[in-house]
Amino acid sequence: MKNDLHIPSTEHEREYASNGYIMSLVAVMAGLPIPVVNLIASLIFFLANRKATYFVRWHSTQALLSQLSVVGFNSAAFWWTISIFFFHEKEVNNDYMAYVIAVIVLNVLELIGTMIAAVRVRKGIHYRIFIIGEFTDIFVKESN
Amino acid sequence: MESSKVDMFLMTNSKFFESHQLPAIREQLLNLDESKMINIQMIEFKDPTTILIVSILAGALGIDRFMIGDTGLGIGKLLTLGGCGIWSIVDLFLIMGATRQKNMERLQNVLIMS
Structure with missing residues (x-):
């Protein structure tokens, strides 16, 4: 595993990179019942920073990918819940409960990862979220 | 130019x-x-902190974007009511960087013209 703990970064770069993670947390709070609000917010942040320095680009991409990793599961859980409680097409069964618990655990893990990333990146550490960091390397190239 | 003046x-x-x-x-x-x-000293730079306060108070109307000179984005933000609130949230974290970038552009314009 590549471990770039010492990518040189200035104070402002650390601030912007860390802001990407904090913003996705704020967007989760603001748009909680709807699963795509945080993804849209991360996407806007990513697009705004696509010409920024390598450090900022890398972390805004990692923030976007971490949101993308949960949005599919969240959307499925959201519409399954809607179909049960609003349209009464299905009923609560063991499969539904197991899926919802799994989605909650996944979201909590993603939230913890994002919080750790926000804190570490603010200190200038090039923090890589498990697995997502590897995917980010594929998408972000050092030269702009 | 003298290095002491530049540093100041x-x-x-x-x-x-x-x-x-x-x-x-x-x-x-x-x-x-x-x-x-004198041309450099006459440039009026925008303070990122002031723009952040404007963004918190009137971000949904796009006033922050108008202030830094992004009129197109400001109108877009105004007409969509801050991108249904999402754009306003994102801009709280982007606007200081955008302001510094605009200041840099302003300085570069004067440097090119002089």
């Missing part, structure tokens, strides 16, 4: 620029003719 300019105006841009600005100002300094 950077000390008083460093908050208006990205910290990674400061060495390049210093280099450009050192190579600049002494008589052009």
